Amino acid sequence: MKTSEFAADALPPLSAGAERGRGRRAPGALVRSLRTGAPVLPFLIYVFLGLGIPALVIVDLAFRTKAGQFTMANVHAITSGGQYLAGFETSLKLAFVASVIPGVLGTLLAYAISTSRHETLKRLVASASGVLANFGGVNLAFMFVATIGAGAGVVTSWLARVGFNPWDHGFNLYKLSGVALVYMYFQVPLMMLVVTPALHGLRPAWREAAENLGASTWYYWRYVGIPVILPSVIASMFLLFGFGFSAYATAEALTGGSIALTPIQIGAFLNGNVIAGQENVGYALGLGMIVLLLISVTGYAFLQRRSSRWLR
Amino acid sequence: MAALATTEGLFDFDEPLATAAPSGGRRRRIRWGRGAILTLAAAYFLLPMYAALKFSLQDINGHFSLSPVAAIPSQPGLGSAFFLSLRLATVTMVLTMLLMVPTVIYVHLKLPRFRRVMDVITIMPIVIPPIVLILGVLHVAPLWLKSSPYLLSLVYVILAMPFVYRSLDAGLGALDVKTLVEASRSLGAGWIATMWRVIVPNLRAALLSASVLTLALVLGEFTMASLDLWETLPVWIVDFDQTNAHISTAVAMLSLIATWLLLTLIVSLDRSHSRRHRRNRAS
Numbered sequence: 108m109k110t111s112e113f114a115a116d117a118l119p120p121l122s123a124g125a126e127r128g129r130g131r132r133a134p135g136a137l138v139r140s141l142r143t144g145a146p147v148l149p150f151l152i153y154v155f156l157g158l159g160i161p162a163l164v165i166v167d168l169a170f171r172t173k174a175g176q177f178t179m180a181n182v183h184a185i186t187s188g189g190q191y192l193a194g195f196e197t198s199l200k201l202a203f204v205a206s207v208i209p210g211v212l213g214t215l216l217a218y219a220i221s222t223s224r225h226e227t228l229k230r231l232v233a234s235a236s237g238v239l240a241n242f243g244g245v246n247l248a249f250m251f252v253a254t255i256g257a258g259a260g261v262v263t264s265w266l267a268r269v270g271f272n273p274w275d276h277g278f279n280l281y282k283l284s285g286v287a288l289v290y291m292y293f294q295v296p297l298m299m300l301v302v303t304p305a306l307h308g309l310r311p312a313w314r315e316a317a318e319n320l321g322a323s324t325w326y327y328w329r330y331v332g333i334p335v336i337l338p339s340v341i342a343s344m345f346l347l348f349g350f351g352f353s354a355y356a357t358a359e360a361l362t363g364g365s366i367a368l369t370p371i372q373i374g375a376f377l378n379g380n381v382i383a384g385q386e387n388v389g390y391a392l393g394l395g396m397i398v399l400l401l402i403s404v405t406g407y408a409f410l411q412r413r414s415s416r417w418l419r
Numbered sequence: 420m421a422a423l424a425t426t427e428g429l430f431d432f433d434e435p436l437a438t439a440a441p442s443g444g445r446r447r448r449i450r451w452g453r454g455a456i457l458t459l460a461a462a463y464f465l466l467p468m469y470a471a472l473k474f475s476l477q478d479i480n481g482h483f484s485l486s487p488v489a490a491i492p493s494q495p496g497l498g499s500a501f502f503l504s505l506r507l508a509t510v511t512m513v514l515t516m517l518l519m520v521p522t523v524i525y526v527h528l529k530l531p532r533f534r535r536v537m538d539v540i541t542i543m544p545i546v547i548p549p550i551v552l553i554l555g556v557l558h559v560a561p562l563w564l565k566s567s568p569y570l571l572s573l574v575y576v577i578l579a580m581p582f583v584y585r586s587l588d589a590g591l592g593a594l595d596v597k598t599l600v601e602a603s604r605s606l607g608a609g610w611i612a613t614m615w616r617v618i619v620p621n622l623r624a625a626l627l628s629a630s631v632l633t634l635a636l637v638l639g640e641f642t643m644a645s646l647d648l649w650e651t652l653p654v655w656i657v658d659f660d661q662t663n664a665h666i667s668t669a670v671a672m673l674s675l676i677a678t679w680l681l682l683t684l685i686v687s688l689d690r691s692h693s694r695r696h697r698r699n700r701a702s
């Protein structure tokens with residue numbers, strides 16, 4: 108039920124107006140409620156101009172030919188198989204791997220850090236999470252080439268010296284698993300940013316109560332700790348999924364387009380690498396991404412609301 | 420859904436966590452587990468930095484040398500790219516604060532029912548990927564705006580919104596805003612004085628984490644800047660990579676580490692400030 112409400116709010120300013128007016132009967136009250144709402148208007152207008160209109164334009168252009176006539180050809184070109192559908196498939200696979208693994212590791216790491224007593228360490232990690240969650244692109248790609256690239260990578264040569272060159276055992280930095288490894292560099296810090304407040308919601312009293320009732324550490328986590336934080340953790344993973352799915356610069360720099368990912372295909376479209384007659388397919392790809400991201404953000408919002416029952 | 424990057428919690432080190440001090444062997448086991456996780460994470464995050472530094476700090480013969488760092492200030496275009504990024508970051512921060520702080524405070528005070536709608540609106544920037552958003556923005560923006568770099572600032576405000584809103588929302592949620600405002604108003608303060616001298620100081624931690632995240636976002640953003648054809652610092656680093664990869668990598672590492680230390684400094688300054696505050700209150 109919450110989900111459908113959420114979807115109905117997808118066009119923010121319009122539904123915002125409806126929300127404000129809902130439930131008021133007298134016309135005088137309507138005027139008054141409009142007046143109370145007025146200070147929020149600059150914000151709503153800004154979001155509408157900066158986000159609403161560009162999004163609507165993408166949706167509109169997805170259904171038009173280059174000349175401006177209505178067409179279903181763009182959407183059809185994507186959904187009927189071929190490279191674009193394969194791009195979505197690979198992107199979804201990558202986003203899945205690059206959200207579940209960093210999600211688990213980021214939670215463990217956030218817990219290890221937030222229970223630590225070293226203030227300096229906590230401070231360094233807190234600011235590092237903010238910086239690294241926004242790090243990406245060519246620099247990140249290059250760092251990993253220098254670390255675990257095929258020939259001259261520092262770690263590659265260390266491992267090769269002890270007789271285990273990962274490249275001889277199926278590892279490839281430029282394939283899906285390699286890109287997922289690189290994505291972890293910003294996904295784990297992002298997870299830490301997002302999940303730490305939820306971990307703070309675990310109250311010491313619960314632990315003490317469980318121990319007084321004779322629960323072991325395992326019992327405490329199995330029946331109290333994990334059930335309380337799980338919705339938040341999964342919600343955060345949905346968010347990571349969205350970021351992994353949207354990431355462009357890193358994959359582009361690392362693979363140079365050698366694996367088909369939807370954001371890279373949109374980038375190619377932006378750079379003018381398109382077949383004649385398919386000029387607007389890029390917009391349809393954008394529409395596809397918006398639809399898939401809407402699903403994952405809805406999952407996030409739904410689970411987050413569930414978790415707020417226990418966590419303030 | 421109050422918890423998308425409510426960095427409030429991340430920067431708040433006083434809150435105790437659920438670790439009812441276990442005794443003896445169990446504590447040792449937990450410490451081992453934590454040590455293993457931290458070591459693994461440190462290796463994963465620091466080794467690439469080490470590798471990149473090792474690559475950048477080389478002379479022509481491949482020996483260790485600081486000459487690439489010494490050569491940084493004299494590189495063409497770097498200065499203007501750096502100042503462009505700095506200007507964009509400043510404008511973005513000012514715009515974000517002007518737009519978000521009054522709105523979020525107002526919603527908390529007068530329109531609590533509207534918070535659910537705000538939750539939904541502010542999550543929307545995540546639904547539209549940056550590469551798609553810039554596609555739409557470049558399509559609709561008027562020419563005079565497209566010829567200005569500050570178009571990027573306008574869009575960065577949108578990009579930062581999910582983090583900024585949640586940070587402010589959590590910060591306000593922890594305050595008793597209504598009482599603060601009533602007290603201030605009944606003592607004769609106007610609205611502006613109330614905002615500036617009562618609410619904003621109380622929101623310091625939330626404002627701090629919001630601006631830290633905005634700063635990190637603007638200084639690191641590449642996709643939109645490059646598609647809008649402006650040479651910000653990240654774009655310069657990529658372009659210059661063709662000319663001299665050693666220097667370009669040195670700049671990239673330097674800017675990463677400098678941003679990190681700067682943010683640590685900001686966070687630490689706030690900590691020492693509030694600690695002094697608390698001591699004064701206690702005595």
